[in-house]
Amino acid sequence: MLKKIALIFLFQIVLGYAKAQEIAPLWKDFLEAKKTGKEAVLPDFSFAGYHFSEKNIPDVSKHKYFNVKDFGAIPNDDKFDDEAIQKTIKAAEAYHKPAVVYFPAGKYLIAPDEDASKYISIHKSNIILKGEGSGINGTEIYQANKRVNGRQFIFKPNNAKPEKITQIIKNAKRASFEVTVTDASTLKVGQDIIINHRSEAYTKQYFAPLNLKPQWTRLFGEQGGMLIFEIHTITKIEGNKLTFKNPIHLDINMIEGKSWNILTYPSIEECGIEDILFTSNWKSYPEEFVHHKDQIHDYAYEAVGMEFVKNSWVRNCVFQDWNEGIHIKSGYQISILNTHFRGKKGHASVHARAGYGVLIKNCSFNGAQHHGAGNGYSAVNTVITQCTLGKDQNFDIHSGQPIATLFDAIEGGVFYNLGGPEPGYPHHGKDLVLWNFNHLAEKNQHYNFWDETRRRNNTIAQPILVGFTSNTTVTFENIGVNQSQGKNVLPKSLFEAQLKLRLTHAK
Template sequence: MMKTVSVAFCLLCLCALASAETSKVWKEWVSGKPVIPDYSWAGYKYGTEAIPEVSWKVFNVVDYGAVANDGKSDYDAIQKTIKAAEANGSGIVFFPVGKFLVAEQEGRTESIKIHGANIVLRGSGSGTGGTEIHQKHHYVPEDTTKKWTTPPVFSFETSGSGAYHFRLRESFVPVTTVAGAEKNGTFRIDVADASKFKMGQTIMLHMQNSAANNDFLKGLTPRDICHEIIDNGVSVAEKHTVVKVEGHTLVLQEPLHTDIDPGHGWKVYDYPTTEGWGVEDIHFSGNSPTPFVHHKDYIHDSGYFAVEMVQGKNGWIRRCRFTNLSHACFATGCMATSFLMNTVDGHQGHGNFNTKWGYGNLIGLCQDLSDIGSFHGCGISHEHVGGVIWRYESVGETKQTPRCGGPDFHAQFPYCSLWDASVANLRNNGGASFLQPNHLVDLTFWNFEQIGEKIHHDYWNMPKTAEEKKNMYFGKTKIVYPNYIGFHGVMSTFNEDHLGIVESYGTPVEPESLYEAQLAQRLGGAPAWVADAKAAWKKVKAIHREAGQ
């Protein structure tokens, strides 16, 4: 019989007290007996350093032909400025105060491209009186039937990228195979041939094998329409950095987030990345359709898309504002990249901030102020590993206002993700049914505050009747035993049979932020950048709220 987490269950919880108590899960972590992963390996330099205030040579877009507020396109001038910075080997592409135009002509199909390392797009502020980059017309994808593929205005791309994408992976040749078993949490792999690897090289460990399905499903059976995992098996693609080569062993900078069984056919690929990409202090605006209609066409789904970083490492997007867009920014196939102190506002778009096909990316101190919330909220998807959403908010006029903009796990095998100290509604997950589940093992909600309406959640609700089986969206979100620790706010209910660890239902716990606590534990103390970023966010948040009114 189905068990439901409810108010009655809340009263039975050991920690359901008036004030937050130290979590039992955290006590076990500190004692060296962890029951959840180490999620601290996320963000710029994996949280060990603050994002730098770089002082590279400045390339002002005005010097290359851009003119603010003149009603004429600045697209070509911006691209020229970027190429000049790339030729220099690094640079700050600077936008002074004013409005710059990047889509004055209809039918544009090409992004403004950035290929070189150490290139930062820097504006003069993302609030009122700062720098605005405006997209008047939608861009057009190569195939307009693929509604999700419209190119962004700015595309940071690593030369030779593509190995991150499961459809493109077959064109890449693996360097070697994994030869030995390893445990989740270790920092090494044994390979058949280590002679072609060097210190600092980024690699991808890939495996797709139905024999591994149970490791990531914990005994759950997917629906028969989940064709990818049933027909081909779970697909895993962890990205790592080699710090040392010892005989046949590659020593890694980052921990493995899964067990390695060489019998599952693990392969090792070279995985080139580009470091030092940044975007900061810019207001991006567009004319995305309103009201938004999900999957109506490519214009609604992705026609107005600001920034994407592809196969970057140690990059960032910070203190930016995104208004009336289909999507704000994506980290695609990236490692150790941070999106910090950013805001989405205006009317509803398709999504906001997303990280996919990567390792250890952080979306933190961000907010969705759009009118009813982005249709899909902040997202982790597509084989991403070790992603963290930290102190994110999507709140309407009041916390009781129903809205979108909550967690989005858009399927295709993400695992080991943390939603930390965030406030949003639990609704509108996405993802193609044939690529489900939405999320595999090791998803933790820590001190998540639900707003909006009360909802019942069953994360593995399967159709039973013939009529139910006709509905490809039956039961909606499929997540493998998510953990809920310190869940509070609007008290939704859950089918407890399909949850993992449940602690302190109805009351927040200490530590307030698991990411911050694990990071401090790993580094021997809280890094200064965390407190600095939280203090700065209070000011940026207020500037964005005022500008968006």
């Protein structure tokens, strides 16, 4: 009887909590748009992560294991293991089936010199780097010497140069899934492609009525403009009409003299990193980090790069004492999960650019880098959800006009002093959404999101804030939407709610 009363009491508490929180009006708008086929204010961010979060990351225990110790690596000594690790990777690649490059527990040394042209490479699909855990008595990979602008593990296909296939010949709406091309005869269902365009005329049209400063020089001239680089998967071909798996995130409008091209998307896939502690000797450098002081402070120790990689992941790892942790370029359906950034402060943690659907979930960035997770340079549909940042740690919108970015159920962090050079401004295009973002700062803040008077400003096109909270007074101007400031809203996570809605409708 007492148990039953306790359950009723708990239910009443939960029900009262739900009533205390309001359902966000923009969520109601999104649901209505899905019912009626109209265009919602919010983008559909659910197309993010490994296989667009429709599949679980595989259990790799059944893959064939290639043990680095069998190829000459010796943990916990003073010798370097770069060559042995690379030999192990080559053997795994030659297997031509899913394979694990396995690091038994212990500390492995890499980077015996300061030659930044050297790195450990993965060029083929189905290769997973796996250790025995990122905690005590687990696997540690330690970069001993600085290699400025040299990432130490790079996943990248041998041929990573997109090629033109055809052109789009009709306008298409944001949030739609179809385009019409001149010739679809060489395309196939299941193929990944890139929508590519760049022109000053379209850029002015896209940002209107916002003014573009002449100092933003990359936007102007015959070769200028925001670079559009959306990756999509074809699900249907009818004549010259292509249907995509994932939505388009901007209006496609024909521009005289400037084509909208369909390019190939060369990639490797099903690659991963899990259960490893990555560390470096940045902790011993005799200066504390100063943002942009010099190349050493920004780029001396960089851990992982992923370029033209799809359906891949990093999970259950720790990056401690790094100038840069994970850099993802032209990634497609990538998940960074349960991964944490610690140690001496450095430059960047996770940065995604020129890709689509990078998901960063359940990660912590608590002051270990100047920038928490973020993106830049044409990235589309980047989702950072259920993560924690440090007080006054800024997220990274690194200019170059990324579009449709979601910061979702975030605890901590600020958004002043965003990254990127002034010629590459604006920082962000449309559809930057902050959903249940809890801003933590030492001082009150005022954000002008389209400030043309200062060099270091926030140039974000009409951002959308829903359920924004803060520990100090925060005010805004030049904002697109600001709903329910000062209190959290339902759903708690926009990404999870949109994903559940999509997967439910798919059944």
